Amino acid sequence: MNQTSDQHRKTCKKNYTRHKMIALCSALIICFSCSISHAETPELPAPIDGVSPKDVDWSLVEDEIDTESDMETDELSDSPMLALSEFSSDDVPESYLTAAEHPGRVEKIYYFTAGSTTDGTSAEETVKSVMVYFPAGYDESDQPYNVLYLLHGSNGSPLGYLSPDEPTKLQNLLDHMIEDRLMEPMIIVAATYYPADGSGRQLPLEKQVEVTTSFPWELVEDLIPQVEEQCRTYAASTSLEDIVASRNHRGIAGFSLGGVATWYVFLQQMQAFKWFLPISEASWDDGEGNTSGIFDSEVSARALYDAVMLQGYGWNDFMLFVATGTDDEAFDISTKQMISLLEYDEMFFLDENTFCSMMIDGTHTVSALYTYFYYILPFLFD
Numbered sequence: 001m002n003q004t005s006d007q008h009r010k011t012c013k014k015n016y017t018r019h020k021m022i023a024l025c026s027a028l029i030i031c032f033s034c035s036i037s038h039a040e041t042p043e044l045p046a047p048i049d050g051v052s053p054k055d056v057d058w059s060l061v062e063d064e065i066d067t068e069s070d071m072e073t074d075e076l077s078d079s080p081m082l083a084l085s086e087f088s089s090d091d092v093p094e095s096y097l098t099a100a101e102h103p104g105r106v107e108k109i110y111y112f113t114a115g116s117t118t119d120g121t122s123a124e125e126t127v128k129s130v131m132v133y134f135p136a137g138y139d140e141s142d143q144p145y146n147v148l149y150l151l152h153g154s155n156g157s158p159l160g161y162l163s164p165d166e167p168t169k170l171q172n173l174l175d176h177m178i179e180d181r182l183m184e185p186m187i188i189v190a191a192t193y194y195p196a197d198g199s200g201r202q203l204p205l206e207k208q209v210e211v212t213t214s215f216p217w218e219l220v221e222d223l224i225p226q227v228e229e230q231c232r233t234y235a236a237s238t239s240l241e242d243i244v245a246s247r248n249h250r251g252i253a254g255f256s257l258g259g260v261a262t263w264y265v266f267l268q269q270m271q272a273f274k275w276f277l278p279i280s281e282a283s284w285d286d287g288e289g290n291t292s293g294i295f296d297s298e299v300s301a302r303a304l305y306d307a308v309m310l311q312g313y314g315w316n317d318f319m320l321f322v323a324t325g326t327d328d329e330a331f332d333i334s335t336k337q338m339i340s341l342l343e344y345d346e347m348f349f350l351d352e353n354t355f356c357s358m359m360i361d362g363t364h365t366v367s368a369l370y371t372y373f374y375y376i377l378p379f380l381f382d
Helices: 003-017 020-030 058-066 073-078 169-179 205-228 240-245 257-268 297-310 331-341 366-379
Strands: 082-084 105-113 126-134 146-151 186-191 250-255 275-279 319-327 354-363
Touching: 105 205, 126 205, 146 257, 169 366, 186 205, 205 240, 205 257, 250 257, 250 366, 257 275, 257 297, 275 366, 297 331, 319 331, 319 366, 331 354, 354 366
Parallel strands: 082 354, 146 186, 146 250, 250 275, 275 319, 319 354
Antiparallel strands: 105 126, 126 186
């Protein structure tokens, strides 16, 4: 990378660490005074009654998500999320959201899948599509590229991120960052966890959770092999063995409900991914295949810890970037979960394999997502 890239990375790192002593050290002392020692195995939280998606009172869930933060201002210093006063949407240059001189291209790619099911039955095979971003220079080179899969929110679609018809703001951001060498050129695959393109708006919330829970299997069994077969990636072939062998060169990011889906990929399919970016949402899983973890951060954190162990991985096998904003609807549950997750400090090491950012006045919007990407993407595949 050139001097401009190095300077941006230094700025990102400075913003990630400047307030560590203020916003984090006090958290580690105050919040984790009763935390486990590095050598101890965490005590399993008291079990709670399992709740399936169909049994959840979703009005309560919506109330939990949509209410404003109930954390007091002075509690921010007790949070592991970095309180960065300089971290705002104004940090992204306005020109970065307009057309770049050297744009990449977006192609619509189709794949076959049996769809996302959770009841163990076989669904009818269907055709779905993804929007794939190829960075400038891809067609002229023969080098392999890292891949980042990107998942939308509950009311979104892949077209909300990338379009083959005209550049979106996200594509413009990627184009500029790559053009200015602020991030590594990479392939971006905007996908949907819904069973058919454009069907999400008609699904009730409990069904959205069901398809999000089962999507990781579709992702690894169908989407990745068929899409990466048409791309130049680090996978030597599209066999599961080669997909697993190339996991260091593959990441997944998601916003809102896409963030929930990203957590489910972490829980189920670490074999195919090393890099995880769940944005503006916490994991809802309770370790029993249910969603009651949304109400108990200790339960959901334990499920995440157990998932790493059960999949045969350790602390040096993943990179986790979590982000939310103080005005984000998901601020409370995301922040509380990270407080609980970082108690497992023999697995989740702050600023080593687990990075947390909290944008002051950050909202539950795609524009906030651009800012998170502006700061996080320079760290990917490094």
